[in-house]
């Protein structure tokens with residue numbers, strides 16, 4: 001029975017491990033932290049459950065969500081824009097979503113929605129389940145067929161300026177990706193944004209079922225012989241030999257492990273705050289939409305406890321200006337915690353606290369994002385830092401497992 005060692009128990013490492021186990025390999029997962037899940041983690045705050053770091057699931061292909069039975073708490077509308085007292089809801093059904101946008105006078109947002117969904121379809125049907133990164137020019141060729149090549153040839157900021165009124169542009173892409181090809185907008189745009197029952201830690205719990213996982217097993221050495229990795233060694237001196245190795249942490253962590261020079265990636269500007277409220281929030285005009293993701297001038301916020309009773313409290317999770325949000329909307333906070341980039345870098349083994357392991361910019365997308373193969377024929381990279389890009393996607397773990405399965409078949 002071929003053996004595989006998966007390094008890192010984020011959702012990608014766990015998917016790789018599950019797929020390899022299902023194919024009959026003898027698999028062990030080595031995780032540096034005390035807990036599994038990486039950035040998909042549920043913790044307790046004032047006796048309520050919060051998704052400590054990542055908090056919504058929307059990009060993982062349906063086939064993987066269904067296969068692993070990840071329990072979603074779907075809300076409809078999934079998202080609302082709140083700007084100067086105006087509320088713009090985004091419903092799950094595409095026709096209804098566009099109809100509502102048009103009825104509110106936002107023909108431009110309806111038209112943009114249609115374009116984004118078409119680009120998204122191309123990405124999901126042809127650019128996800130692959131063995132090697134596909135290039136931006138291949139995407140351009142695909143998009144030319146439907147006259148949407150501007151999403152490959154122009155930047156996110158150029159395309160947003162053409163289609164979206166200024167006050168809404170910030171909701172479509174993070175400032176750090178404004179100069180990236182406009183396809184990044186479609187990458188993030190999903191009608192499937194949902195909560196996960198019990199918080200994002202449930203993703204890891206569900207995926208880890210039946211797997212052998214060693215926690216507090218930080219890999220600090222990779223031993224190679226003749227172009228192949230023969231074993232990895234953990235900080236406490238244990239050695240793990242295998243036929244195949246999957247590294248499912250940040251590519252920067254892998255490059256450092258292999259003794260490579262890595263250019264610094266810069267300081268991230270994000271801020272995540274989790275809170276528990278004394279009483280349900282009452283936000284004028286938003287009463288019907290309190291279970292949706294709320295995008296406003298304060299940032300992105302949601303109240304998972306209102307949609308998911310298993311959270312055990314009225315929770316607020318937010319990336320943005322928490323203090324002003326709470327003050328202006330008169331929310332009564334029982335307790336809160338701020339999760340800082342410094343803490344995530346240190347405690348989640350995530351160099352430079354990069355949300356997506358590597359930036360979502362042209363320098364790190366398509367043919368420029370690391371692929372799954374490495375300089376060693378039996379060592380693979382399977383994390384958000386690998387093609388096609390970050391967030392909770394699961395595709396990287398799945399693709400690497402497929403590559404290994406093929407190798408096993410051809411060598412037997």
Ligand SMILES: Cc1cc2nc3c(=O)[nH]c(=O)nc-3n(C[C@H](O)[C@H](O)[C@H](O)COP(=O)(O)OP(=O)(O)OC[C@H]3O[C@@H](n4cnc5c(N)ncnc54)[C@H](O)[C@@H]3O)c2cc1C
Nearest residue numbers: 008010011012032038039054055056219249383384391392
């Ligand atoms: C604040 C914040 C909010 C976010 N919100 C969302 C969101 O709402 N929705 C979304 O889709 N995405 C979100 N993201 C992004 C998303 O969380 C990540 O892109 C994704 O979870 C990465 O998954 P992964 O499995 O590839 O890696 P990770 O989850 O980073 O897991 C890697 C694992 O490898 C382990 N590891 C690393 N090095 C070693 C080693 N040497 N030995 C052993 N183990 C090692 C780590 O401890 C970790 O457990 C957010 C990210 C941040 C930081």
